[in-house]
Amino acid sequence: xxxxxxxxxxxxxxxxxxxxxxxxxxxxxxxxxxxxxxxxxxxxxxxxxxxxxxxxxxxxxxxxxxxxxxxxxxxxxxxxxxxxxxxxxxxxxxxxxxxxxxxxxxxxxxxxxxxxxxxxxxxxxxxxxxxxxxxxxxxxxxxxxxxxxxxxxxxxxxxxxxxxxxxxxxxxxxxxxxxxxxxxxxxxxxxxxxxxxxxxxxxxxxxxxxxxxxxxxxxxxxxxxxxxxxxxxxxxxxxxxxxxxxxxxxx
Numbered sequence: 104x105x106x107x108x109x110x111x112x113x114x115x116x117x118x119x120x121x122x123x124x125x126x127x128x129x130x131x132x133x134x135x136x137x138x139x140x141x142x143x144x145x146x147x148x149x150x151x152x153x154x155x156x157x158x159x160x161x162x163x164x165x166x167x168x169x170x171x172x173x174x175x176x177x178x179x180x181x182x183x184x185x186x187x188x189x190x191x192x193x194x195x196x197x198x199x200x201x202x203x204x205x206x207x208x209x210x211x212x213x214x215x216x217x218x219x220x221x222x223x224x225x226x227x228x229x230x231x232x233x234x235x236x237x238x239x240x241x242x243x244x245x246x247x248x249x250x251x252x253x254x255x256x257x258x259x260x261x262x263x264x265x266x267x268x269x270x271x272x273x274x275x276x277x278x279x280x281x282x283x284x285x286x287x288x289x290x291x292x293x294x295x296x297x298x299x300x301x302x303x304x305x306x307x308x309x310x311x312x313x314x315x316x317x318x319x320x321x322x323x324x325x326x327x328x329x330x331x332x333x334x335x336x337x338x339x340x341x342x343x344x345x346x347x348x349x350x351x352x353x354x
Contacts, residue, residue, distance in 0.1 A: 105199050106144045109192050110137065110209035111157040111184035116331045125162060126329055127209025132343050136329060137167070137209040139346070143218045144205070145172040152176045153199050154209070155192040157184040188301040194290050203227070204283045211274045212338050214325035214345040218275070226317040227279030230255055234270035235324040244330070246272040246304045248318065255316040258308040270318065272304070273326050278316075285310040 110127050117126055127137030134142075144152060152174055156163050169176050177199070181192045193206070213231075221231045232248055232255075239245050240262065249257035250269040257265040258272060278286065289306045293299065307316075325345045327338045 104147065104149050104203040104205060105151045105153060106147070106149045107153045107155065107193065107196050107199070107204060107206040108137065108140060108144075108209050109155055109189060109206065110160060110163055111155050111181040111189070111192050112210070113157075113185055117329070117335065125160060128162060128166060129329070129335065131212065131338060135166070136212060137163075139212055140207055140209065141167070141171050143215065143222075144207075145174055147205070147222065149174055149205070150202075151199070153179055153196050155179045155181050155196055157181060183299070187299050188303075188305075190290055190293070190301045190303045190306055191299060193303055193306075194287070194294065197287050197290075200283045200287060201280065203277065203279050205275075205277045207275045208328070210329040212327050212329065212342050212345075213273065213275070214321075214323055216323060216345075217273075217321040217326060220322050221275055221277075221319045224317070224319040226319070227277075228282040228314055228316040229277050229319050230258075230272050230316060231275035231321060232270035232318040233273050233321045233324060233326065235321065236271065239271050240268045245328070246302075248272050250318050253317070254311075255318050256311055258304045258311065260302075260304070270320070273321070274328055276307075278314075282310070282314045282316070285314055 128135050154163060156178055158180060164178055167176060179196045181195045183191055246258060246260055247262050247268045248255050248270050249265040249267055259265050262268045286306050289309045327334055329335055
């Protein structure tokens with residue numbers, strides 16, 4: 104299995120604190136946000152970690168390096184990260200998608216209990232889902248999911264495009280070779296048609312009728328996708344208590 108981390112964002116809403124869009128390198132306690140992702144990924148049978156960055160994100164390479172806790176780290180460039188949809192970040196990493204793929208984002212902070220629930224779910228294709236924080240169901244920002252017969256049947260940001268909203272896809276996904284191949288085939292089709300300004304969830308949604316994708320419910324609502332200064336203040340105030348054995352205190 105390989106892990107892919109999206110880190111090629113522009114962070115428009117967080118520019119006051121995240122220079123050049125480097126949200127994943129923001130400090131949180133004695134670590135950086137992306138290191139919490141790398142820590143749990145490194146406990147899995149992952150052969151390689153792929154970090155997708157933009158051309159102005161070289162600092163990831165100098166800070167994270169080429170190896171993290173004994174796992175090789177490879178950097179892939181998304182040259183269109185400023186002007187196109189983040190669907191292209193997976194497309195840029197497609198040569199590494201010949202096995203099971205776990206992917207997430209560099210700016211997600213999540214309670215380890217929720218990650219444990221995801222890792223322990225015995226499904227090839229799965230999405231970590233929050234059905235607890237129901238106030239987010241009407242928020243325009245998070246990706247919402249529809250669940251029917253125990254499977255994910257829809258993935259959209261606009262709730263009106265789904266039959267009903269059953270949860271939020273918080274940003275942790277895993278797909279087997281067949282699943283990731285289907286997603287890449289849909290991305291290729293979209294890119295060939297000039298539809299390259301789309302987010303990844305469009306491609307995932309498009310293949311839900313062809314592959315079985317299962318929701319994995321979080322055990323609690325402790326997670327944050329850091330998009331705004333308010334998000335950053337919140338995680339600095341509350342998130343360190345989420346991590347078992349974490350003794351650091353926020354500045």
